[in-house]
Each structure stands twice: as C-alpha cells, then as structure tokens.
Amino acid sequence: MKESENIRNALRKYRFLNGEMTQQELAEAVGVSRQTIVTLEKGQYNPSVALALRMAKFFKVKVEDLFYLEEEI
Amino acid sequence: MKFNLIRQGWSSVGFYAGLTVFVGILLSVTVDMGFMLLAGLGAFGPGILREFGVLKDQDEFARMATYRAGYYASLFAGIVAVILISILKAGSVDLEHESLALAIILATIWLVSIFSVIHKFWGVQKAVFRILVIFGSFWWVFIILSHIKEPLTFLMESLLVLPFFILAYASKHWPRTAGALIIIAGITCFFLFRIITDDPELILQKVLVFIMFICPLVVAGVSLLLVGQSEKQDL
Numbered sequence: 290m291k292e293s294e295n296i297r298n299a300l301r302k303y304r305f306l307n308g309e310m311t312q313q314e315l316a317e318a319v320g321v322s323r324q325t326i327v328t329l330e331k332g333q334y335n336p337s338v339a340l341a342l343r344m345a346k347f348f349k350v351k352v353e354d355l356f357y358l359e360e361e362i
Numbered sequence: 363m364k365f366n367l368i369r370q371g372w373s374s375v376g377f378y379a380g381l382t383v384f385v386g387i388l389l390s391v392t393v394d395m396g397f398m399l400l401a402g403l404g405a406f407g408p409g410i411l412r413e414f415g416v417l418k419d420q421d422e423f424a425r426m427a428t429y430r431a432g433y434y435a436s437l438f439a440g441i442v443a444v445i446l447i448s449i450l451k452a453g454s455v456d457l458e459h460e461s462l463a464l465a466i467i468l469a470t471i472w473l474v475s476i477f478s479v480i481h482k483f484w485g486v487q488k489a490v491f492r493i494l495v496i497f498g499s500f501w502w503v504f505i506i507l508s509h510i511k512e513p514l515t516f517l518m519e520s521l522l523v524l525p526f527f528i529l530a531y532a533s534k535h536w537p538r539t540a541g542a543l544i545i546i547a548g549i550t551c552f553f554l555f556r557i558i559t560d561d562p563e564l565i566l567q568k569v570l571v572f573i574m575f576i577c578p579l580v581v582a583g584v585s586l587l588l589v590g591q592s593e594k595q596d597l
Binding site: 320321322324325328329331333334336337340 | 421422423424426482483485
C-alpha cells in the first residue's frame with residue numbers, strides 16, 4: 290500500500306488567470322487564512338476534499354485541474 | 363460567545379495565550395507559584411475552548427498543525443515522563459522534587475507543541491529565525507529587569523544575548539553555516555551547564571535546562587542543516 294503520494298497543484302496559475310488575484314484575496318474567497326494558501330501552493334499541505342471543491346468552484350474548473358498526482362505531469 | 367478570526371491569518375489568540383503564559387511564569391517566579399495557574403490557562407485554555415467549539419479561530423490547516431503538534435508533544439512527553447519516573451524510582455532523587463518533574467513534563471508538552479506549530483506554519487528557516495529572536499528577546503527582558511540599576515553588568519550580560527540575534531540573521535542567509543554553529547552552541551552549552559551531574563539535588567534542574575534550552579537549539583541546528591542552502595526558503 291502506498292503510504293503517501295505527492296500532490297501538485299496549479300493554484301498559482303489559476304490565481305494568475307483570475308486577474309492576478311493575491312493569496313489574501315483567494316484566502317478570503319474560500320474562507321481560509323493566507324498562510325493556508327501559502328502552504329498549499331508550496332505543496333506543504335494537501336487540502337481537505339471540501340476545501341479542494343470550494344477552490345474548484347471558485348475558479349470554475351474541475352478539482353483535478355487544480356490538484357493532481359505528481360506522476361500525472 | 364463565538365470568535366471567528368480565520369480571515370485575520372495568524373490567530374491573535376495565540377499571541378494572547380503566549381503572553382498569558384509568559385506573564386504567568388514571570389509572576390510565579392517573582393511573586394507566587396500560584397500564578398502557574400495563569401500560565402496553564404494560557405497554554406491549555408485555547409485548546410480546550412476549541413474542542414468545546416467556543417473558540418473558532420483556526421482553519422483546517424491550523425487545526426491539522428495543532429493536532430500534529432499534540433501528537434508530537436504526547437510522544438516527547440511520554441518519553442520524558444518514563445525517564446523521569448525511572449530517575450525518581452531509582453531513588454537517587456527524593457520526592458521533594460516531584461513538582462519539578464511535573465514542571466518538566468508540562469514544559470515538554472508546551473515547548474514541543476509550540477515548536478511543531480511554528481515549524482508547520484513558517485517552515486524551518488523562518489521558524490528558527492523567529493525562535494532565536496524570541497529566545498534572545500525574552501532573555502534580554504530578564505536581563506533588563508534584573509540589572510537595570512547596574513549599567514556595567516547590564517552591558518556585559520547583554521553581550522550574552524547577542525549570539526542569538528547573530529545566529530538568527532545567519533539562519534536567514536546561510537542556513538547550513540548557522541545550523542552547524544547552532545549545534546556547536548548547543549553542545550557547548552551542554553558542557554558549559556554541566557548537564558551530566560552526579561548531584562541528586564541538581565539532576566532535575568539539569569534535565570529542565572536540557573529540555574528547554576539545549577534540545578531546541580540542537581533540533582533547530584539539525585533542521586537548518588537539513589534544509590540546506592539549495593532549498594533556501596523565501597523569507
């Protein structure tokens with residue numbers, strides 16, 4: 290059984306595509322702290338399903354466009 | 363009563379809790395040990411309020427960091443408790459020292475939790491930088507309070523605090539060098555404070571110094587070495 294897999298994300302890209310919004314603006318939009326966005330973008334933290342869905346809904350994309358396994362690159 | 367401070371980023375509850383612990387320890391050392399209750403309130407109060415759903419100051423990342431810190435704290439405190447029990451049961455230290463043994467366990471729980479949360483929030487470099495600055499600043503405050511009327515002693519003792527700030531600066535710019543220096547400083551303190559002692563009266567005090575001062579230094583140094591120059595963080 291695989292213990293953990295590296296999950297990558299495209300948050301920075303979608304922030305940029307959304308009018309270069311700041312981390313603080315995204316944090317406020319999805320109801321978390323800026324620090325959470327920072328650690329998410331750095332790949333130091335994997336979000337809960339609920340947060341991933343909230344972010345996907347906010348950016349109007351699918352969850353797998355935002356978060357994907359490293360091997361899928 | 364409900365608080366929602368998520369959108370303010372780093373919770374101000376942590377700041378006030380830390381301040382309460384600091385004031386509690388300061389008053390218990392200078393006025394009466396009963397003020398340890400205040401320190402306990404600051405250290406464990408917010409967590410209890412969060413579990414009862416009264417305090418809502420954390421988002422999911424902060425909650426994960428806190429739970430993880432609690433896990434590490436229980437592991438470390440468990441190890442320390444077993445060691446202390448074996449020391450006390452060995453009969454080399456009399457029962458008068460039991461309150462100090464409890465203080466050591468509490469200090470372990472609190473310190474490991476704080477360091478773990480700080481590390482998770484800020485990453486190694488920022489965490490070490492801020493811990494060194496906070497350590498140095500607290501020590502300097504105690505020097506000011508103790509020697510404000512003796513300018514020469516005040517200046518001499520202030521020089522002892524200077525390495526904290528120099529190492530903090532170095533940890534930001536040269537993590538590996540700073541890591542090595544911090545480890546050397548920790549090992550030097552180990553021998554300087556004569557941590558290994560045969561005197562049963564001093565064993566627990568030495569353990570307290572080891573846990574509260576030398577362990578954090580060595581852990582910080584090793585963490586910085588592991589981060590390395592190539593992964594220099596965005597500060």
